[in-house]
Amino acid sequence: MKKLFFAVAVLTMAAVSTVNAQTKLLRFGIKGGANLGKLDGTGFQDGFKLGYHIGGFAQVNLVKGFGVQGELIFSSTKTKTTDDFSEIYNTGNLKDDGKNITMSYLSIPLLANIDLGTPRLKLQVGPQFGALVSDKKVLGAANEAFKGGEISGVAGLWLQLPIINVSARYIIGFNDVKGINDVTNTGNWKNQSIQLGVGVSF
Numbered sequence: 001m002k003k004l005f006f007a008v009a010v011l012t013m014a015a016v017s018t019v020n021a022q023t024k025l026l027r028f029g030i031k032g033g034a035n036l037g038k039l040d041g042t043g044f045q046d047g048f049k050l051g052y053h054i055g056g057f058a059q060v061n062l063v064k065g066f067g068v069q070g071e072l073i074f075s076s077t078k079t080k081t082t083d084d085f086s087e088i089y090n091t092g093n094l095k096d097d098g099k100n101i102t103m104s105y106l107s108i109p110l111l112a113n114i115d116l117g118t119p120r121l122k123l124q125v126g127p128q129f130g131a132l133v134s135d136k137k138v139l140g141a142a143n144e145a146f147k148g149g150e151i152s153g154v155a156g157l158w159l160q161l162p163i164i165n166v167s168a169r170y171i172i173g174f175n176d177v178k179g180i181n182d183v184t185n186t187g188n189w190k191n192q193s194i195q196l197g198v199g200v201s202f
Contacts (some may be wrong), residue, residue, distance in 0.1 A: 018195055022057060027059040031199025037077030039103070040190045051077030065115040069124065076104045077193065105130045109154050120160050128152040128171060150191065151175050160201065184202045
């Protein structure tokens with residue numbers, strides 16, 4: 001009886017250890033929060049505008065202190081054109097002056113997770129691929145993101161609590177935004193955003 005009890009105890013401990021190891025190796029979750037974004041370029045009002053983001057993530061811890069994280073994020077922010085937008089870009093449409101524009105993106109960040117002295121706090125850096133979407137293009141946006149979509153750089157911090165995660169990151173676009181108002185001569189339109197998020201890890 002004692003031997004049976006001991007064997008069951010050993011097997012239980014081994015199973016728990018295996019589950020814990022798998023949990024630490026691979027982790028999934030959802031996240032969302034505030035998105036402070038702006039379009040940096042001639043013809044648009046300066047300053048960050050409030051929006052939101054929501055999505056999911058997967059973490060893979062490769063070695064102690066280092067891992068990778070992939071995400072699929074939908075984000076939305078607003079911007080406003082200046083009063084001389086039509087004149088600057090010769091759109092021939094006076095309604096483009098002082099117009100509110102909602103910019104919705106499907107983004108795919110691919111980030112390195114680097115522990116900062118503790119596995120709870122991580123530095124996150126890496127590229128992000130994004131596509132400007134509308135109601136008609138959401139399903140094809142993930143494919144578009146890797147074919148001439150927007151490429152950005154991401155840097156931030158991730159605090160991993162037992163269940164809850166908290167994140168803050170800065171995102172800056174490397175190439176010009178396309179597809180707004182069908183303007184071909186856009187000059188230099190680049191996105192910048194600050195994301196503050198809270199999520200749940202499974």
